[in-house]
Amino acid sequence: xxxxxxxxxxxxxxxxxxxxxxxxxxxMSPSAVTRLVAALEQRLGTRLLQRTTRSVALTDxxxxxxxxxxxxxxxxxxxxxxxxxxxxxxSGRLVVSAPVGFGRRYVAPLLSDxxxxxxxxxxxxxxxxxxxxxxxxxxxxxxxxxxxSDSSLVARQLGAMRRIVVASPDYLAARGVPATPAEIxxxxxxxxxxTGAPVDWRFVVDGRDVRVPCVPRLVSNVADxxxxxxxxxxxxxxxxxxxxADAIAAGRLQIVLADYEVPPLPITMVYxxxxxxxxxxxxxxxxxxxxxxxxxxxxxxxxxx
Numbered sequence: 164x165x166x167x168x169x170x171x172x173x174x175x176x177x178x179x180x181x182x183x184x185x186x187x188x189x190x191m192s193p194s195a196v197t198r199l200v201a202a203l204e205q206r207l208g209t210r211l212l213q214r215t216t217r218s219v220a221l222t223d224x225x226x227x228x229x230x231x232x233x234x235x236x237x238x239x240x241x242x243x244x245x246x247x248x249x250x251x252x253x254s255g256r257l258v259v260s261a262p263v264g265f266g267r268r269y270v271a272p273l274l275s276d277x278x279x280x281x282x283x284x285x286x287x288x289x290x291x292x293x294x295x296x297x298x299x300x301x302x303x304x305x306x307x308x309x310x311x312s313d314s315s316l317v318a319r320q321l322g323a324m325r326r327i328v329v330a331s332p333d334y335l336a337a338r339g340v341p342a343t344p345a346e347i348x349x350x351x352x353x354x355x356x357x358t359g360a361p362v363d364w365r366f367v368v369d370g371r372d373v374r375v376p377c378v379p380r381l382v383s384n385v386a387d388x389x390x391x392x393x394x395x396x397x398x399x400x401x402x403x404x405x406x407x408a409d410a411i412a413a414g415r416l417q418i419v420l421a422d423y424e425v426p427p428l429p430i431t432m433v434y435x436x437x438x439x440x441x442x443x444x445x446x447x448x449x450x451x452x453x454x455x456x457x458x459x460x461x462x463x464x465x466x467x468x
Contacts, residue, residue, distance in 0.1 A: 167203055167236075167239070167246065168199055169200065169203035169206075169231045170203065170235065170236065171188065171189070172185065172191075172196050172199035172200055172203070172211075173199075173200050173203055173211060173225075173228075173229070174232055174233060174236065175188050175189055175196070175321055176196065176200055176212065176219060177211075177212070177219075177221055177225065177229050177328070180218065180219050180220075181218075181219055182196050182197055182200075182219065191275045192294065193370070193453050194384070199225065200212065207228075207352065209221055209222075209223070209224050210224070210357050211224060211225035211228055211229075212225055229423065230263040234299060238460050242277050246438050250395050250444055251284060251442055252283065253281040253285035253441075253442045253443040253445075253446040253447075254281075254284055254442070254443060255283075255284060255285075255441075255443055256284070256286075256287065257274075257277075257284050257285070257286050257287070257303050257304075257375040257443045257444065257447060257448070258286075258287045258289065258301060258302045258303050259274055259286065259287070259288050259289070259303065259304055259306070260288075260289045260290070260291065260295055260297070260300075260302045260304075260305035260306070260406060261288065261289075261290055261304070261305065261306040262290070262292050262307075263290045263291065263292050264308065264386055264387070264405075265306065265308060265403075266288060266290040267290060267406060267453075268405065269289065269455070269457065270306050271288055273286050273450065273451055273454065273455060274286050274447075276450065276454065277446070277450050280446075280450070281443070283368060289302065291421075292384075296437055297316065297433070297434065297435050297457060303434065303443070303444050303447075304431065304432055304433065304434040304444055304447065305432070305433050305434075306321075306431070306432055306433075307430075307433055308324050308403065308428055308429075308430050309428045310429065311431065312435065313352040313419050315435070315436060316432040316433040316434065317433065317434055317435070317436060317450075318429075318432070318433045319371050319431060319432045319433075319448055319452070320429050320430065320431050321425035321430050321431060321432055321451055321452065321457050322429075322430035322455065322456075322457025322458045322459065322460070323428065323430060323457075323458060323459060323460030324403050324404055324405065324427055324428045324429075324430055324457075324459045324460065325391075325403070325424060325428075325430060325459055325460055326401060326402070326403060326404070326424065326425060326427075326428065327401065327402065327403075327404050327407065327409070327418050327421070327424065328347075328364070328399055328400070328401045328418065328419050328420045328424075329390075329393055329399070329400055329401075329402065329407050329416040329417065329418055329419070329431075330350075330398065330399045330400070330416065330417065330419060330442065331393060331394050331395070331396050331412065331415060331416055331417075332391055332414065332415075332417055333375050334393075334397070335417065335419070336399065337396075340348060340350075340419055341399070341419055343368070343420075343423070344364070344366040344373060344375045344420060345375065346366060347364070347375055347377065347399055347420075348375070348376060350397050350398055350399050351376065351380050351397060351398025351399070352377045352379040352380060352381045352388065352399055352400075353380065353381045353383075353389045353393050353397045353398045353399065353400040353449065354377060354379035354381070354383075354385065354400070354401070355383060355384070355385070355386050355388075355389035355390075355393045355400060355402050355406075356382070357384065358383070358384055361376070362376070362377045362378070362379055362382070363375055363376045363377060364377055364401055366420065366424070367423055367424070367425055368423060372425075380386065380397065381393050381397060381398075386403070386406040387406075389402060390402060390406060390407055390410060390416070393408055393416060394415045394416060397420065403428075403459070404459040405459050408459075427459070427460035430457045430459075432448055432451055436450070439467050443465050
């Protein structure tokens with residue numbers, strides 16, 4: 164038998180001083196209430212109620228137990244009410260994860276606006292370019308760029324992101340503008356990505372995926388390093404569109420090989436489940452859908468940091 168059921172039955176009998184009135188309150192039969200209380204006493208190994216044909220009275224142990232059980236049941240009711248309220252009104256702590264650069268530039272302002280709109284929520288923004296487990300790391304929702312491999316997550320697409328090849332005007336004037344992906348073999352390469360791994364850049368040529376092996380002169384797992392080197396004439400760099408937006412707008416970089424780009428990557432908000440979604444998460448996703456302009460799948464425009 165459920166422990167809470169037995170405790171609730173005991174409290175009802177003690178407060179109403181009888182099994183019949185307790186049964187009416189609980190919507191049960193008197194015999195069912197009797198069995199619940201008997202099961203509780205058997206589990207505890209002590210008598211909680213003195214029964215006569217006319218009345219029910221608490222033993223000394225029962226009186227002390229009643230006081231503690233009332234507090235337990237009250238705490239449970241309060242917890243249930245609080246959890247139910249959180250599904251209606253955003254409150255509590257919201258933990259959001261995002262890639263470092265994109266999170267700093269776009270997700271942080273979104274979270275700031277959200278916290279001003281919902282003062283009962285406290286926020287935490289975790290920035291990391293590593294893929295994390297939302298459930299294991301206690302994250303409510305995450306912004307991700309790219310195709311998702313975790314089918315257990317619910318995803319809401321909020322935009323699209325080009326992967327572009329850029330170089331400085333001075334470099335292109337000196338070395339020439341590559342007309343096809345095959346021509347990048349004659350250029351210096353600045354690679355943003357995993358260090359220590361073979362490098363190839365993916366393009367679409369005549370509707371087919373083509374991978375072009377590269378021998379970088381500089382490799383970095385930080386986009387800003389690759390972009391800075393490209394701005395200084397270091398060679399061709401392939402980055403996400405938002406990462407080079409300012410440099411492109413200022414004329415420090417220009418896009419090449421745009422006709423051969425792979426399809427844009429989806430920008431999504433992911434969360435563990437859509438069932439019984441809390442109000443705080445639902446409101447954050449709704450605000451992102453309402454206000455976030457995360458379309459980097461077309462023309463790349465500069466924006467202030």
